[in-house]
Amino acid sequence: MQLHGIIPPVVTPLTPDFQVDEPALRRVLRHLLDGGVHGLFLLGSTSEVVFMDAPQRREVLRIAVDEVAGRVPLLAGVIDPTTDRVIAHARDAQAAGVDGLVVTAPFYTRTSQAEIVEHFRAVRQAVPLPIMAYDIPVCVHVKLERPTLRQMRAEGLIEGLKDSSGDDTNFRLLALECQDDPDFRLFTGSELMVDTALLVGAHGCVPGLGNVDPAGYVALYGAARREDWPEARRLQERLIRLFGIALQGTPRTSPNASGVGGFKTALHLLGLVPTHHMHRPNAPLNAEETRRVEAILAAEGLLAHA
Template identity: 90%
Template sequence: MTQHDLTQLHGIIPPVVTPLTPDFQVDEPALRRVLRHLLAGGVHGLFLLGSTSEVVFMDAPQRREVLRIAADEVAGHVPLLAGVIDPTTDRVIAHARDALAAGIDGLVVTAPFYTRTSQPEIVEHFRAVQAAVPLPILAYDIPVCVHVKLERDTIVTLRREGVITGLKDSSGDDTNFRLLARACADDLGFRLFTGSELMVDTALLVGAHGCVPGLGNVDPAGYVALYEAACREDWREARRIQERLIRLFGVALQGTPRTSPGASGVGGFKTAMKLLGLIPTHHMHRPNAPLDATETHRVQAILRAEGLLTPA
């Protein structure tokens, strides 16, 4: 039985950056510092081992280490979700069992990847994970990484069967998200989250219950303020905050075209967090390249412009 009721999950749930030591292991003191920073920012939950966490680069012992540290540091104050992301069903189930043993509240599951998978096979994948491990599941729609979309009918089927309790939508398909919100509006326990840092105000307006923003590692309080403005239906204020966060999102764009967009994004977040004193290094798992000195200088300028660093 989980500590938190995920049918009431809401708000800002950042995908937690994983700080690394110089030899590419989990940096426990830095991860604890990041977790405290996020809690101090007022976040409503934490998503461990997501894309921003560099989960696919981690073996099972490293993933277990992240879960152990987070469960200990957070101590039940907010719900903890764990990405159990791997190409095949049985590997996902193994990670899910580790999450259950660590005391995590819920799982985040993508479609299988590398192998080509049909929508009926995806449904069976989710059913198998749900049958094997007694934790709530949020489906994770991220076709840019897994190369298959969770179709709306697939999500509705899994919701109707009680296999999933919610969705993290990182598809970028805002029309589909809105139609899905309409299709699920009668199910008050089904929770919808956007993975977009840039369209949070819009998603909340059309029925999202919250957001999973990678940029929330840098400015959790900013996203919490946006969410609170939306809860008050102060859409003018929500838009003002969103526009500031769009400018701040520039930290995620400074590595391209020298690095891949993904490396630029996570690398930008890590570089910003290093400049803010949260983590000691900004490197990532290989082969992703960290931001260089010129790119770091540009990130620093953005942080200063948006009030997170004192002007020089």
């Protein structure tokens, strides 16, 4: 997959009884496509994938494949603690018609780098779809080390990496190593360092905040492609201010509930989703926190009335 550009991890709107809200999800997908995104990442961390059972995951994939209708590539997160569960999700994703998979290291149990390679190897052998590796040690408690990534790339197990490690030095070194492999697609998962990542060789970004302002990230990517770095910095700094919506729930809520809850609250204020709650036990933003999100959206030009 020659992936590039802005590929947001799509939020999953929920009904009051915690089921997938199909009309709202379709509105979010259209909002992202209208914003000019270059692909979509379904069932990622921002999608609350670990809270979903297999039928809910299949429902998200069904809706997205139908709504997007091939206009941009679709990646599906097949995220679960064990290899066989991941393979089952991957087969569901293949049957739904996605273009590629996103796979983390196994988690809960402590896994060696050699076992991680075997995990990816087993998934790739079972389901012949391109795989993007997902480095997110804050959630899976193990890092995809650079030698591990090199080995998996040499074996043809992975086509790229979504780096959500927060380790900017390692990302820079990886970008340097990948200069001789331009087909290896390197993406940052940081909403706040996109201009820097693109400058050092990333192919794009997977920003949760892109659910709220996809056009803002697409403009940033365009500036970087033109090598207009002052404009890229200006756009990045605006998005840093907008990212404040992800911080309004803490310390009352967990960082995850504050972040995803902030995105859902913003989408609610924008009229795209009817509710801003998340899967339990994550607590939604309260009225005061919602007012602060509304003020940030207005200050950055996304709400005229606040």
